[in-house]
Amino acid sequence: MTERVFALVDCNSFYASCERVFRPDLQRTPIVVLSNNDGCIIARSADAKPFVKMGEPYHLVEDFLREKGVLAFSSNYALYGDMSQRVMTVIEGLVPALEVYSIDEAFAELTGIPPGQLEALGRTLRAQVLKLTGIPTGVGIAGTKTLAKLANHAAKRWQRQTGGVVDILDPERRDKLLRAVEVSEVWGIGRRMTEHLHAMKIKTAWDLAQADAWTLRSKFSVVVEKTARELRGTSCLELEDAAPPKQEICCSRMFGIRLKELAPIREAVATYAARACEKLRAQGSTCKRVRVSIRTGMFNPKEPKFARGQVMELPYPTDDTRIITKAAVDGLEALYQHGFAFSKAEILLLDLRQRGEYTDDLFAPVQPAATQKVMGVLDSINARWGRGTLRPGCVPASPVWAMKQEMLSQSYTTRLDQLMRVQS
Secondary structure, eight states: OOOOOEEEEEETTHHHHHHHHTOGGGTTSOEEEEOGGGOBEEEEOGGGTTTOOTTOBHHHHHHHHHHTTOEEEOOOHHHHHHHHHHHHHHHHTTSSEEEEEETTEEEEEOTTSOHHHHHHHHHHHHHHHHHHHOOOEEEEEESSHHHHHHHHHHHHHTHHHHTTEEEOOSHHHHHHHHHHSBGGGSTTOOHHHHHHHHHTTOOBHHHHHHSOHHHHHHHTOHHHHHHHHHHHTOOOOOOOSSOOOOSOEEEEEEEEEEEOSHHHHHHHHHHHHHHHHHHHHHTTEEEEEEEEEEEEOSSOTTSOOOEEEEEEEEEEEEOOHHHHHHHHHHHHHHHOOTTOOEEEEEEEEEEEEETTSSOOOTTSOOOOHHHHHHHHHHHHHHHHHOTTSSOOTTSOSSOTTSOOOTTOOOOTTTOGGGOOOOOO
16 A cells, blocks of 8 residues: 655745745845734744744834834735735645645645655745745655644754755654654644643653553544554545635624724624625525624723624525625624724624525525626626725725724735836
8 A cells, every 4th residue: 555645835934925025125134924903923034033922912012123123014914815825826736636724834645756756846846936936935744744744843943954845754754853842843732732741741742652542532532642643654634625615704803993983883894794705605605694793992991891792694595795794784783882992893604504505495585596696796896806896885995994004015916006116
């Protein structure tokens, strides 16, 4: 039987790397990327890591970072999403099969490729992605997905020694790495699980690999058992060709300013509902219930607190932006109370169903056939001319409550009016 081989290709400091692609002058400048409303540090270039911790509130370290020459950027999700798609397209053209695991990493199936060619393929992947997208990557190669994740960790941690590619198919190299890596670095082992494992004297990835699998299953879960088996070299996790449809879809944002009146909150809820519906149609689902919630800031002891949600039943499973938006706004009006300064709204689509995978009630109303055509036209226009080109009338083009993004870079790849200009 042919031995399974997986590779994990992971982008280095992805958000920061995206900012550098179109700004060559920043190649030697430390970079951090901020969360919504320029709140906390959510990404750091390698040279920025000594100066700031992940999750640090930006307002607390702003002056210090400026003093150290660290440049901050607001989150530019349009740019990051488009660059991710470009990276995955390049990788997909070089490997037999691909599973996009997250915005900046993907598992590749390399089974059947001669062992002597695997490291060379890893270096080709890195070189092609860097050449065609400008994004640096690390590649880990192993006999299981968990080991490939660990090999990728080593490729990034010891990049100078490894050149960004680590192959641990050889049992001796695999065991050497397992002994050198803390158990907390193993894929799927979080902080609390690490504490439990330390109590059992399991300190390294090697210790976890040698632990009795059935004991781990009975004491923790089948997931931990599979992790231990994968560390030993037994493949338990298959490559997923396509991600399954989401069972819930959420769109949630902090407001750029505190909102006290109903009208701007209504605009925000309508905007978030329209975005959630785009995601709903993109995966071919319909929705039967929608939950809307609003809340105030929760950390200022001087402000009165309010946090509440309302679930609204829809007349039939639908992906119609108009119906879902109306239900969300009706729910908001039932929730809203005067006298509070609201900071956030959330739309959650529930009871999702794939078209054709449920039986209609013979006497219940159903979504008209024309609705699917109307929503298809809406999505095609926005896909061609940019999100928001065609939108419900209650969704403003430039809302006053929009997220604070004072350090936002250009959308170099997704907006015609923000393309780079080359001057002769």
